[in-house]
Amino acid sequence: MSYTLRGRLESRLAAALAPLLAAAGLALVLREWWPFALAALMVGVGVVADLAYDRLVAYQPGWLALPLGAAELGLVMLAARATDVNASLVAALAFFVGSWLLAQVLGHAVFPLLRLTYGEDGGELGRLGVVSVTAVFVVVVGGGAIAWSTQPPTIRLEAGVYDGPLVLDHAQKLVGEPGTIVRGGIVVTADDVVVRDLTVVAEENGIEVDDAKNVVLERVEISGATLDGINVRRSSVRIRDCLIHSPADEYAQGIDISFSIHRAPSLVEGCVIVGGYEGIVTHSALVEIRENRVRDTSLRGIAITEMSMGTARENDVRNGLGVGIYCGDYSHCLIERNAVSGTRPDLASSNGTRMGYGILATFGAEATLRENQLTDNHRRTRAFADARIHRVD
Amino acid sequence: MSRRIAIVGGGLASLVAYATLRKGGLEPADIAVFGTDLDPAADFRRRAGAIRQRAMRSESDGHAAAASWPGLAVRSALRRRDPAPLVATLFDRYHPTVGEFLDHLAGVRERTAWDESFVRERIRRVRAVEGGFELDGHGVFPHVLLAPGHPGLERPAELAGDPRAVHAYEPHDYADRVTVVGAGMAAATEWLNALAAGSSVVSVRRREPERRPLNLPRPLFTRRGPASFHRTGVPQRVALLRSWSSPSYPCGRAWDEPLEDARRSGRFSVVPELNGAEQIICATGFHRGFRHDPLLAKLVADHGLETAEDWIVLAPDSTVPGLSDTERTLALAGVPGQWAFPAADTLAGAKYAARRFLQRVRRCPTR
Numbered sequence: 001m002s003y004t005l006r007g008r009l010e011s012r013l014a015a016a017l018a019p020l021l022a023a024a025g026l027a028l029v030l031r032e033w034w035p036f037a038l039a040a041l042m043v044g045v046g047v048v049a050d051l052a053y054d055r056l057v058a059y060q061p062g063w064l065a066l067p068l069g070a071a072e073l074g075l076v077m078l079a080a081r082a083t084d085v086n087a088s089l090v091a092a093l094a095f096f097v098g099s100w101l102l103a104q105v106l107g108h109a110v111f112p113l114l115r116l117t118y119g120e121d122g123g124e125l126g127r128l129g130v131v132s133v134t135a136v137f138v139v140v141v142g143g144g145a146i147a148w149s150t151q152p153p154t155i156r157l158e159a160g161v162y163d164g165p166l167v168l169d170h171a172q173k174l175v176g177e178p179g180t181i182v183r184g185g186i187v188v189t190a191d192d193v194v195v196r197d198l199t200v201v202a203e204e205n206g207i208e209v210d211d212a213k214n215v216v217l218e219r220v221e222i223s224g225a226t227l228d229g230i231n232v233r234r235s236s237v238r239i240r241d242c243l244i245h246s247p248a249d250e251y252a253q254g255i256d257i258s259f260s261i262h263r264a265p266s267l268v269e270g271c272v273i274v275g276g277y278e279g280i281v282t283h284s285a286l287v288e289i290r291e292n293r294v295r296d297t298s299l300r301g302i303a304i305t306e307m308s309m310g311t312a313r314e315n316d317v318r319n320g321l322g323v324g325i326y327c328g329d330y331s332h333c334l335i336e337r338n339a340v341s342g343t344r345p346d347l348a349s350s351n352g353t354r355m356g357y358g359i360l361a362t363f364g365a366e367a368t369l370r371e372n373q374l375t376d377n378h379r380r381t382r383a384f385a386d387a388r389i390h391r392v393d
Numbered sequence: 394m395s396r397r398i399a400i401v402g403g404g405l406a407s408l409v410a411y412a413t414l415r416k417g418g419l420e421p422a423d424i425a426v427f428g429t430d431l432d433p434a435a436d437f438r439r440r441a442g443a444i445r446q447r448a449m450r451s452e453s454d455g456h457a458a459a460a461s462w463p464g465l466a467v468r469s470a471l472r473r474r475d476p477a478p479l480v481a482t483l484f485d486r487y488h489p490t491v492g493e494f495l496d497h498l499a500g501v502r503e504r505t506a507w508d509e510s511f512v513r514e515r516i517r518r519v520r521a522v523e524g525g526f527e528l529d530g531h532g533v534f535p536h537v538l539l540a541p542g543h544p545g546l547e548r549p550a551e552l553a554g555d556p557r558a559v560h561a562y563e564p565h566d567y568a569d570r571v572t573v574v575g576a577g578m579a580a581a582t583e584w585l586n587a588l589a590a591g592s593s594v595v596s597v598r599r600r601e602p603e604r605r606p607l608n609l610p611r612p613l614f615t616r617r618g619p620a621s622f623h624r625t626g627v628p629q630r631v632a633l634l635r636s637w638s639s640p641s642y643p644c645g646r647a648w649d650e651p652l653e654d655a656r657r658s659g660r661f662s663v664v665p666e667l668n669g670a671e672q673i674i675c676a677t678g679f680h681r682g683f684r685h686d687p688l689l690a691k692l693v694a695d696h697g698l699e700t701a702e703d704w705i706v707l708a709p710d711s712t713v714p715g716l717s718d719t720e721r722t723l724a725l726a727g728v729p730g731q732w733a734f735p736a737a738d739t740l741a742g743a744k745y746a747a748r749r750f751l752q753r754v755r756r757c758p759t760r
Contacts, residue, residue: 002612004620059611062483112461116413117748119454119461120741122616 002059007123008050011111014125014132015103016043019095020139027143032214034087036143038080038095043140045075062108069100084194086214086238088265152192157182164200168193188212188235195220205231206244213263217242224248228256229273232285236263242271250298251277258283261307268292279317282308290314300326301340304333305365312338322346322354324377327367327387335359336370343377353384361387368392396425398754399528401516401688402540403428404436406727406743408498409457410538412505413747416459417755421509427516427528431508434498436542440562441491444582444676449489450607450643453482455740456494457501459747465489465497485606518691525721536754538746540726543679543738544686549574552673561676567592568672575676576602577640583676584661585651593660597667603641609736613637619734623709627701630732634704637735638681679728689729707733710749722753 003011016039023039049072057064073096080087087095112118115125125132152171157180164184168174171192176182181199188195188209194216200206206222209215209232221243222229229244229252230237237257244254254273257266258281265286272293273279279294283306290313294301301317304310305328312333317324317340324340327333338359345356353362356378361367365387374380383389398414400407407426414424430436440446449455453464463471466482469489481487489497502508512531520527525535552558552574559565561579567590573583576598587594612618622633642648655661667673682703683689689705692698696716699706707725708714711733716723724730726746730737734745 002615002617004615004617007616058617061485109462116416116460116744116751120615120745120748124616 001119002122003054003057004122004124005050005054006129007121007125008054009047010125010129010133011107011123012046012050012103013043013136014111014129015106016046016099017132017136017139018102019099020136023095024139024143032086033147034085035091035095036147037083037085038076038087038092039099040140040144041079041083041085042072042076042096042099043136045072045079049075065104073100084216086216152194157198165203168195174198188215191215194218199223202226202229202248205229207231209233209235209237211235212237216240221245225252225276228253229276230255232257232260232266234259234263236260236266238267238269239271240267240269243273244271244276245274247276253277253281254279254294254297256281256283257285257287258306260285261309273297278303279320281305282310284308286310288313292316293318295319297321299323301343302326303328304331305329307331308333310334311336314338318342320344322349322356323360324358324374325360327359327361327365329363329365331365333361333365333367334370335367335372337372339373339375340377341373341375343379345378353382355379357382359389360384361389363387366390396423396510396532397534398424398536398538399526399531399534400424400426400538400540401519401528402542402727403430403433403511404540404542404727405433405457405498405740406540406542406746407538408433408501408505408507409459409740409743410540410726410747410750411507411510412457412501413459413744413751414754415505417751419754421506424510425512425531425534426507426510427512427514427531429513429515431511431513433502433507434495437498438495443562443564444579445586446491446582449491449494450578451488451740452485452607453478453487453489455489457498457740457743459744465493468497469493517688518695519688519723521696521716521721521723526716526723535720535757536722536750538722538724538726538750539688539692539729540743540746541686541688541729543728544682544689545680546675547677547680548675549667549677551667552675555673557670558673558675561674565672565674566590569593570671571595572597572667572670572673573676574598574667574673575640575678576600576642577676577678578608578642579678580640580676581642581648583674585648587674588651588655588660594655594662595668595670596661596663597665598640598663599665600639603639604644605641606643607736608641608739609637613735614739614741619709622735623733627706631702631704634731634735683729686729689725701732704732705729709733710753711737711746712749712753717753720757722750722757724750724753726750 020039023035026035154173157176159177159179161181164182165187167187170190173194175196176198183201185202186207191212192214196218199221202225204227206225206229211234213236215237217239219241223246226249254276261284268289270291274295277299279297279301281303285308287310293316295318297320300323301320303326308331312335315338319342324343340358343356346354358374358377359381362384368390370392453466454461456465466478466487469478478487516529525533526537527533546560567587571587571592572595573580574597683705711724711730713723728738730746734742736742
């Protein structure tokens, strides 16, 4: 069809109205903003795309809807990432695909039946279009205003040294400027907290998150921990682009996410962890650990254990002592496209499971391995004590 | 006669208009269709048969039903339980067979109860009178759609009376050496027909045909094209209509390969002028312009309508300015409606006029 600009926009927004209302309803039920934010992003990306299509696509054959839809999906995902929309990937994909299919059905079948001149009017919907555009505008602006007014406050810390521990017991964004240092750690006990762009000099834990959901820790640097760089209990967090180094105790760990199996999955992404007992460890948690770099650990580089369900993907684990990546104690682990190298045997230990394994599964764990690169490890992979390793390379 | 809406003409554009009015809630008793053949597909069938056309140039939405959906591809897929037509239509590659199209027309005719509204009369004059339009003594109708069709077959003047000449749209066979005059869809079809029959073919044409899937560029089939067209002045619009009337036929190997094979073997050639030939097929289409249609010519003369060369000047909704107002409507559909919609002589064009005619009828307080 050869759409007019008005036709594209009216068709787009009329088709988006039902998903937008559904997302608003879902947001109310879940008490989460992400469905609405995702739907609003979808509408926004679509409108911008329509402005471009109007100049670039004089005639749109049916097949073109597919690549254009895929491109819009990519843009929506980028926008969601950039704006920190906390949506699960599967839910977001399902929502987008469902909305896209609905738009196709409406555009090809329902609108032409409702309005005989739909095709020759270039997708314009007349009064229905005006009503739809108005309704979408009202829902987006109204919902956006409510979302904006209920957003947690942002607290900006100027450069300097602050004595901790800072206790964040209500929703807020704590954002530091370059040169902001908190001594004594940060404790998060509230939902919807964001901590960003801070350096923390720890005492016991660098950042402790307890019984909180939807917590974001981004671009934090932590040093000097005697227990954990980041300690997460009964919580769901997203930790991105962190740097944890210089532990102050030989048993200190980088990131420990534990006892959170009842929470939404947590994410650890893009972090660098140097030294410590375990680099990233989970106990009884749902986790995705991806694209991290872990160096020089003395027990294990990455450990998914105690009935956790987790994915370790595209991590780079080097020069660990004993074990590179560990799946233990009835956990279910997907370990794929990781690079594990230089794992040394722990000769001081009498434990046979610590003899320099790149990837190890033990105690009834189920580990699925795919396309991992194991180089210069003392031993490659092994399953102990009723654990099983499935290779799907 | 108590009917308030008249359709003058009994062909495809009229069937489209009738189906649209019926979809809009009008009953057969509200509408009179004046034509000479009860079968609205009669002319099309005769012409398609003459050139042995097997597939339509139009695509899935080239149908006579009022709503665009379901198109012929969907109907075909459901009937054949085969998704191939749906896949083809995604790529604009679905072209219904002439048989499928004729079956579809018969279905529309039956579903809309066309026969109930049909009046076997040729209307020769339409006059604006108080409250509407008087049709040759058949009463006054507030709303009239004129869809008179093409005003006769066009033949080159130099072939008048030449016993060797036959128009492509008249029944004919193929001699051993055939000259085809013209370069549009009918001419291309005749080249292939004659070659398939074993003839040698000479194509006489003064300019190379354009190659495009439909007989006009696609954007012209929706508001995107006509919106800018409607903003043009008279000379520019005439020039555009002339440029779009140049001959064309679709791209594709199905057209090119037989011609190329024949060219290599010396059975197909192109020349600019007629020369000696056993048979001359005039694939030269139809007369152009309202002056060739007695009904339209009288309409213009009686009411002093504005014209521009071959075209009656119309409003963008295909109505005749000055003769249409809030209480009465005179609209043109089919080829005479090109001033409003350049693709008026297609099914899409017939729908364009019909849907706007329906809007006018609905808005009219005396409906």
